[in-house]
Amino acid sequence: MRVSRRGLFKIIIGGVATTAAGVTALVLGTKQGRAAFESLVPAATPAASNDIVMSLNGSEVRITAKANRTLLKVLREDLSLTGTKPGCSNGECGSCTVLLDGMPIYSCQRLAVEVDGHQVTTIEGVGSVGRLSALQRAFIDEGAFQCGYCTPGFILSATALLQSNPNPSADEVREGLSGNICRCGSYPHITNAVLSAAKGVNSE
Amino acid sequence: MSNPVVGTSVPDVRGKERVTGTAQYTIDLSRPNMLVGRVVRSTYPNAKILSIDTSKAESLPGVKAVITGKDVPEIPFPPFLSYDMRVLAGASDSYVRFVGDEVAAIAAETEEIADAAAKLVEVGYQPLPFNLDAKTTTQPGAPDVESSLGYPGNVQLGYSPLVMARGDVDAGFAQADVVFEGEYQVPPQPAASLRPFSCLAEWDGPNLTVYNDSQVIFVRQGELADLLGIPTANVRVVSQYMGGGFGEDNLYRFIPLAAVLAKKTSRPVKMVMPQDYAFEGSPNKRHAASFTVKLGAKSDGTITAMDLQATYDKGAYLAGGASVPYVGARAVFNGYRVPNMRYTTYAVFTDNPPAGAFRGYGGVQSNFAVQSAIDDLAEKLGMDPTDVQYLNCIRPDDVLEIEGRPVDFTQVGGSAFMEAIEKGKAATDWKSRWSASGAAGAPGQVRTGLGMALLTYGFGHKPDTANVSIYIRPSGQVDVMTGTADLGGGQPTTISMIVAEELGARLEDVSISLGDTNLPPAPFLGTFGSRTTFIAGNAAKLAAADARQKLLAAAAGVLGTTQDQLGTSGSQVLVNGSDQSATFSEVVRSLPGGASIEGAGEYVHTAQTSRSGFQFGACFAEVEVNQWTGKIGVKKLVMAQDYGRVINPRAAEGQMQGAAIQGLGYGILEDYVVDATTAQSITRDWLYYRVPTIMDVPEMSSIAIENPDPRGPFGAKGGGESMIICTHSAIRNAVANAIGVRFTSLPITPQMVIEALKAGGGR
Numbered sequence: 001m002r003v004s005r006r007g008l009f010k011i012i013i014g015g016v017a018t019t020a021a022g023v024t025a026l027v028l029g030t031k032q033g034r035a036a037f038e039s040l041v042p043a044a045t046p047a048a049s050n051d052i053v054m055s056l057n058g059s060e061v062r063i064t065a066k067a068n069r070t071l072l073k074v075l076r077e078d079l080s081l082t083g084t085k086p087g088c089s090n091g092e093c094g095s096c097t098v099l100l101d102g103m104p105i106y107s108c109q110r111l112a113v114e115v116d117g118h119q120v121t122t123i124e125g126v127g128s129v130g131r132l133s134a135l136q137r138a139f140i141d142e143g144a145f146q147c148g149y150c151t152p153g154f155i156l157s158a159t160a161l162l163q164s165n166p167n168p169s170a171d172e173v174r175e176g177l178s179g180n181i182c183r184c185g186s187y188p189h190i191t192n193a194v195l196s197a198a199k200g201v202n203s204e
Numbered sequence: 205m206s207n208p209v210v211g212t213s214v215p216d217v218r219g220k221e222r223v224t225g226t227a228q229y230t231i232d233l234s235r236p237n238m239l240v241g242r243v244v245r246s247t248y249p250n251a252k253i254l255s256i257d258t259s260k261a262e263s264l265p266g267v268k269a270v271i272t273g274k275d276v277p278e279i280p281f282p283p284f285l286s287y288d289m290r291v292l293a294g295a296s297d298s299y300v301r302f303v304g305d306e307v308a309a310i311a312a313e314t315e316e317i318a319d320a321a322a323k324l325v326e327v328g329y330q331p332l333p334f335n336l337d338a339k340t341t342t343q344p345g346a347p348d349v350e351s352s353l354g355y356p357g358n359v360q361l362g363y364s365p366l367v368m369a370r371g372d373v374d375a376g377f378a379q380a381d382v383v384f385e386g387e388y389q390v391p392p393q394p395a396a397s398l399r400p401f402s403c404l405a406e407w408d409g410p411n412l413t414v415y416n417d418s419q420v421i422f423v424r425q426g427e428l429a430d431l432l433g434i435p436t437a438n439v440r441v442v443s444q445y446m447g448g449g450f451g452e453d454n455l456y457r458f459i460p461l462a463a464v465l466a467k468k469t470s471r472p473v474k475m476v477m478p479q480d481y482a483f484e485g486s487p488n489k490r491h492a493a494s495f496t497v498k499l500g501a502k503s504d505g506t507i508t509a510m511d512l513q514a515t516y517d518k519g520a521y522l523a524g525g526a527s528v529p530y531v532g533a534r535a536v537f538n539g540y541r542v543p544n545m546r547y548t549t550y551a552v553f554t555d556n557p558p559a560g561a562f563r564g565y566g567g568v569q570s571n572f573a574v575q576s577a578i579d580d581l582a583e584k585l586g587m588d589p590t591d592v593q594y595l596n597c598i599r600p601d602d603v604l605e606i607e608g609r610p611v612d613f614t615q616v617g618g619s620a621f622m623e624a625i626e627k628g629k630a631a632t633d634w635k636s637r638w639s640a641s642g643a644a645g646a647p648g649q650v651r652t653g654l655g656m657a658l659l660t661y662g663f664g665h666k667p668d669t670a671n672v673s674i675y676i677r678p679s680g681q682v683d684v685m686t687g688t689a690d691l692g693g694g695q696p697t698t699i700s701m702i703v704a705e706e707l708g709a710r711l712e713d714v715s716i717s718l719g720d721t722n723l724p725p726a727p728f729l730g731t732f733g734s735r736t737t738f739i740a741g742n743a744a745k746l747a748a749a750d751a752r753q754k755l756l757a758a759a760a761g762v763l764g765t766t767q768d769q770l771g772t773s774g775s776q777v778l779v780n781g782s783d784q785s786a787t788f789s790e791v792v793r794s795l796p797g798g799a800s801i802e803g804a805g806e807y808v809h810t811a812q813t814s815r816s817g818f819q820f821g822a823c824f825a826e827v828e829v830n831q832w833t834g835k836i837g838v839k840k841l842v843m844a845q846d847y848g849r850v851i852n853p854r855a856a857e858g859q860m861q862g863a864a865i866q867g868l869g870y871g872i873l874e875d876y877v878v879d880a881t882t883a884q885s886i887t888r889d890w891l892y893y894r895v896p897t898i899m900d901v902p903e904m905s906s907i908a909i910e911n912p913d914p915r916g917p918f919g920a921k922g923g924g925e926s927m928i929i930c931t932h933s934a935i936r937n938a939v940a941n942a943i944g945v946r947f948t949s950l951p952i953t954p955q956m957v958i959e960a961l962k963a964g965g966g967r
Contacts, residue, residue, distance in 0.1 A: 082232035083225020085447075087398035088479050092890040095398050123225035132220065140219035143854040146862055147692030148222030149399045149447035155223060174898045181890060183397050183448055184692055185865030187898040189858055 052116045057125025065112040072096045072107040075122060083123035083152050087181070094180030097153035098122050104160045104179070123152035126159060135159055138197035139190070146184035154180050158194045167198055210705040210918050213854035217697045217716065218445075218690065227445045230417050231402045231476065238404075239268055241462050241475035242318040244308040244325045245485055246293070246300035249336070249520075249555035249883035250347060253298045255328035256308060264324060266317035268469045272308045273297075276464050277431055281457065288355075288522045289558075291431065291460050300329070301349060301520035302557040303883050304485020306457050311465040311473050334555035336883055338492065338517035341554045349520055349553040360518055360526070363551035368533050370605065376509025376544030380500025384581040388497065388573040389949045392517075392876050393490035394483050395562050396895050397448020401481055405462040406472035411438045412463055418443040419453050419689050420730030425721045431460050432467075443719045449691040450866075451561035451732055452488040455524035480888040483876070487523040488560035490870075491516045493532070495573035499581045505592045507581075509544040512536065514570060516551045516559075523558035531566030531662070535929070536574050538606060538818060539621075539660040540596050555883060561732065563863065564928040567661050568870070572950065575657035575933035580946055583640065589937065590625055590634065593658055597621035598820075600911070606813050616817050617913030617921060620846035621658055624822035627907050628656055631842040632824045641967060642942050649831045652839075653942025656824045657933035662815025663922030664727075664735035670743035671724035674703060674751045674803040680775055680789030682709050683800075684716040684747075687723040688740045689731040693924045694855035698737050699744045701851055702917050706748035707755075708772025709788065734922030737851060738816050741917035742807035751803025758801065759791045817913050819926045821845035823864060823934040826902075829942045831961055834954030836872050836939060838900070841931065844907040848921030853908065859924045860906040867931025869896045872951050943967070 049064040056079070065074050072089070075081045075098070084107055087095030091109040098107045099121035127133035135158055138144070145151040154177060161168060161176035168176065173194045182190065221227040258270040273295035281289045293300050293307055300307060308325050312318035333347040340346055341358045349358050357364070377383060403416035412432070418424055421441040429436040446453070462475040477485075493516045500509040516529040533547045562568075578596075582589035600618035603610050613619050629635060637643045638654045645652025675683040684703050690696050696716045704711045717723060726740040756767045759777040763770070763786055771778050778785045792801055809816055824842040829835070843860045850856045873894045877886045887893040912919025932950060940946045944967030945960040960966070 076232075081225075082228070085225075085229070085398075086231065086400060088890050089400075090479065090889055090891070093398050127224060129220045129224050129226060132223065136220075136223040139223045140215045143213070143216065143858050145216070145219075145222055145692075146694075146858060147397075147399075147447050147449060148219075148227055148445065149229060149397075151222050152225040174901075178897055178899050181398060181895060181897060183395070183450075183866075183895060184858075185862035185896065185901075186858060187865065187896075187901040188861050188904050189854075190898065 050113045052112055054115045054117070055119040057121055063112070067111065067113050069112050070108055071098070071110040071112050071115055074112040075107060081122050081124050085149055085152055087150070094157065095150050095153045097156045097180060099156055099160055102160060102163060104157045121156070123155060126155060133159070134200055135162065135194070135197040138193040138200065142189050142193035142196055144189040144193035145186050150180060150182045154182065154190055161194065162198055168194070170195060208705065209701045209711050210851050211853070214697055214701055214711060214852050216694060217700050229399055229445045229447050230404060230415050231400055233404045233415055234474065235404065235406060235472040238472045238474050239311040239313065239465070239469055240315050240318045241465055241473045242310045242322045243306050243458050243461060243477065244310070244322050244327070246303060246305040246307055248300055248329050248331050249303050250332040250334035251300050251329040252332060253293060253300060253307065253327060254330050257326040258308065260326065261310060261321040261324040264317060264321050266313040267310060267321045268313065268471070269311045269465050270308060270321065270325065271461070271464055271468065276460070277433065279431060281431065289457070291457050302555055304557055306461070309461040309465060311469050334883060336554055336556050336878060336880065338515050338552050338554055339494065341552050347555065349555055355553060358553040360522065360551035360553070363529060363549055366530065366533070366549040367546065368537055369546040371544035373509050373511050373544045373546045377500040379502070379508040381503040382585055383498065383500045384577065384584050385496070385498045386577050386580055387495065387948060388576055389494040390492060390569045390572050391950060392492045392559060393562060393870050393874055394486060394876060394893065395448060395450040395452035395488065396482050396890065396893060397450065397452060399447025400479055401456065401458065401477040401486070402475060403459045403462050404472060404474045405466040407466055407470070410434065411440070413440045413442065414459060414463060415442045416459055417446040417453060419446065419449055419691055419732050421687060421689060421719065421721050422725045422728050423730055424459065428460060428463060432463060441721045443689045446689060446691050450563040451565060452486060455487055455560060483888040483893055484885040485557060487521065487558035488562060489557065490562040490568060491518065491525060491528050491559035493517065493569040495570070497573050497577035499577055501581055501585060503585065505585055505587050505595045507540065507542045507596045510540065510542050511546045512573065513548045514550065516549065516569070517556060518551055518553050519556040519558040520553060521558040524560035528559070528566040532570035535567035535661055536570050538604065538662065539598060539658060541598055541602055542596060563866065563925045565733065567659065567929045571657065571659060571929050572933050572936070575930060576936055576948065579655065579937040579940060586640070588638065590629055590656060594622060594625050597658060609812050611813060616915065617846065617848050618911045620820040620909045620911055621822070623909050624820060624844035624846070627844045627909070628822045628824035628842050631905050631907065632826060632840065643826065645828065650828050651831060651942040653827050653829065653938040653940070654824070655934050655937030655939070655941050656822055657930040657937060658822050659819070659926055659930035661819040661926055661929055662813070663819055664733050664738055664809065664816025665814050666809040666811055666816065668727050668729045668735065668739055668809040670726035670728065670740040670807045672726055672740065672743040672747040672805045673724050674747045676751055676755060676788055676792050676801040678789060678792045678798055678800065680713055680787055680792070682707065682714045684714060684744065685723045686718055686726040686740060686744065687721060688726050688736055689719050691731050693859055694852055695731060695736045697855060698851050699740055702741050702744045703748045705918065706745050707752050708774070710775045713775050734819070734924045735816060736922070737920050738916050738922045739807055739809060741920060743805040745917045746805030746807060747803045748805070750805060751801055754801045754803065755788065755791055758795060759786055762786050762791050762794045817916065817921050819846060819921060819923055821926050821930070823927060823930045825934040825938040827935060827938040827942055829939055829957060831943060831966070834957035836952060836957065838868055838872070838902040838935060840903045841868070842905045842907065843927045844909060845923055845926050846909040846911055846921065847923045848913040848916050849910050849919035850908045851918065851920050856908055856923065857906040860927050861904050863925060863927035864904065864931040865896050865901060867928045868900065868935060870950060871932035871935040872953070873900065875951050875953065
């Protein structure tokens with residue numbers, strides 16, 4: 001199956017409630033959101049390997065994975081994309097945040113089979129050392145990290161936030177990043193970075 | 205200098221790697237043919253190991269090695285501070301002493317196999333009575349925690365008790381108009397860094413390389429060499445990017461275990477500890493401690509006597525925190541000009557997991573007791589607490605006896621207490637808003653309060669040395685080589701800035717290599733205790749000065765003048781009073797044979813006192829307490845801290861904010877709960893152990909005070925830890941101001957607020 005951006009868009013529109021509430025439910029992992037999501041996922045074979053096709057950072061990727069294998073493990077161990085950081089591996093800290101069809105999710109809480117036919121963005125798809133995104137640049141300029149371990153997760157959450165709300169208030173930034181933990185406590189600089197990136201993009 | 209670097213906000217020199225996910229933390233490393241390591245840990249807090257049967261685990265396909273106590277050297281561990289552990293229990297010392305004590309280790313082809321094998325290791329335990337209470341552990345009949353290790357009566361050597369005193373305490377109380385007595389206690393605090401603990405060990409013939417997120421690579425190198433009985437030169441330890449840190453990496457047994465497993469299997473072994481290791485088994489939590497404080501004061505607020513007793517809970521081993529109680533006492537003694545002081549410290553063993561090093565090492569606990577007590581005394585005196593603090597704190601020109609020597613504070617950058625108090629009051633509008641019955645603010649059920657606390661802390665300690673090498677390449681690039689770890693506090697950027705400033709180079713021409721024992725050791729002891737800017741920074745400055753001297757000597761020939769006519773700026777050598785110049789590259793390329801110009805700097809720590817220097821500061825907190833829900837909302841934190849000289853303002857601000865946010869967590873959120881019947885932690889993940897999120901962060905104002913320490917590089921002091929030492933105390937005092945309840949333990953939860961108000965504790 002060839003995954004195109006347009007095709008994915010159709011799948012999403014067709015399969016999931018398109019209201020803001022529906023999307024929120026999906027993100028929060030509520031029962032309704034989960035049910036809506038599961039309606040999209042082809043039935044997986046638990047013991048055997050499953051063929052999965054996803055659009056990963058803009059390229060089609062075909063993998064096989066057991067039904068119990070998480071997206072986090074597939075990204076890091078099978079695809080060597082170690083920019084996605086494992087933290088609690090329990091859906092609490094946000095270190096492993098990636099975008100699924102543009103929405104931030106914890107990749108430790110998503111089975112690889114669930115992303116079949118969907119679009120996944122990791123930190124490697126956001127920018128590179130030679131070509132930073134405006135948000136990545138702002139994180140550096142504002143000193144929005146210390147040890148940097150949680151940083152890729154924060155940048156993905158913030159990327160999604162700015163896509164849905166290009167001109168957020170400080171409170172909206174905090175709300176949008178409340179699912180990510182930074183134990184170094186770089187939060188004030190993180191808020192500054194997101195606001196400054198928004199300002200920069202909006203003035204361009 | 206025409207283009208100053210020091211004192212300007214500079215982005216992290218390794219920032220691009222961090223924001224793109226290309227920074228490789230230990231957990232990101234892998235090797236072809238790599239095995240996965242796992243550790244089997246005790247589920248009992250105190251037990252005798254009767255048997256360990258590894259046969260089922262060994263027969264599982266894919267398991268390559270299972271080791272127990274008999275397979276590892278029995279030399280004491282860690283060979284750094286305490287020497288009182290074994291790498292694995294089970295050989296001649298057949299006891300486990302805390303939940304999480306390591307018993308066996310496994311190397312297998314996959315994680316799944318290693319996990320399955322860990323469950324197949326059968327350990328026969330004879331459970332023994334245990335005691336988790338530091339108050340009763342020294343009483344007759346209490347279970348003996350350390351019997352086989354030579355700590356009679358469950359007391360740390362030298363702490364039975366340790367008494368520090370000056371003046372005559374009894375005479376001091378006799379002079380007092382008011383005497384206040386209080387009891388305070390603080391809980392353990394795990395660092396709770398998000399990155400799982402891990403290491404990768406690989407052998408190449410007789411040579412071992414270990415990758416880990418370590419602050420102490422040179423100490424670890426020696427530790428591994430001792431333990432494995434091989435020359436230190438055969439061990440290389442690499443720590444490139446650390447996830448977290450905060451002191452928690454001072455000591456770990458899974459690292460030598462990975463080395464032993466890798467040797468045994470002749471394959472690289474990557475050991476990844478489970479996530480709950482951050483909460484249980486990780487031997488580096490903050491020590492729980494309890495205090496009694498007695499203060500005597502004149503009616504004008506002058507404190508005439510302070511008498512304190514502290515009991516620090518070591519857990520089952522000294523581990524990496526042997527000097528924590530001493531540092532705690534010092535942090536009180538160095539803060540006040542009170543003539544009569546006595547500080548009596550007990551440090552006792554229990555069957556809790558070992559306590560060790562965590563940011564603010566020792567000072568966080570005693571700060572809570574003393575800063576709460578002084579606030580409570582001020583209430584009893586009917587005074588503004590800032591006035592009591594101002595009257596009694598160490599002043600800029602005080603001379604204080606520390607460790608038997610008079611320390612003239614004017615020689616070490618002065619005491620910034622008074623300035624910190626003045627700036628904190630201004631930033632919170634204290635004069636017009638504070639009253640003894642709360643601050644002007646929200647009316648009704650939500651009460652507003654203002655509170656403050658002081659901190660002092662000795663950064664660095666001796667003996668320590670640092671070495672930095674510098675090479676100015678023919679391309680003009682300046683390579684800085686030093687073994688310091690990149691802990692996340694901006695260390696590589698700070699050192700690069702110091703080099704650029706001293707050398708007259710552009711910062712973008714400076715490139716730094718670090719975090720590897722193949723590089724010059726700096727600081728030798730490790731990147732902890734807020735020492736890197738001071739100790740490694742001094743070495744970097746010396747190395748840059750050395751390189752600059754050689755550069756000028758070479759440039760004199762190129763430019764046809766004498767050295768004394770030359771200066772450097774912007775990676776160029778300039779001739780005074782002329783527009784003649786040569787780039788660094790041109791000068792170096794004039795040397796024969798494509799050589800580089802080398803500079804070397806060694807800084808040997810020779811401070812009079814055991815600590816390199818002294819930090820002073822204050823935190824001011826504004827809180828709103830909802831008397832219906834018990835919720836404490838921290839509205840504002842003002843941090844005023846003496847950095848001596850700020851090298852990188854934004855990084856310094858980040859350290860103040862981050863430390864204060866961790867202190868906020870300790871004050872009102874982070875509640876480490878252990879089940880008293882099993883000794884197992886209930887709060888073993890980030891859902892139940894609640895560290896601050898972005899939603900908990902108040903308005904923050906960071907004030908860097910600059911009273912240069914003449915011994916520091918460009919006057920700089922260390923300061924990465926300071927604000928964690930007093931933020932929890934400031935919040936506690938603000939809560940007391942808001943609702944009139946003077947809490948004596950942490951964290952102050954909504955439940956505690958409601959219960960105290962129900963019991964009539966409010967005003």
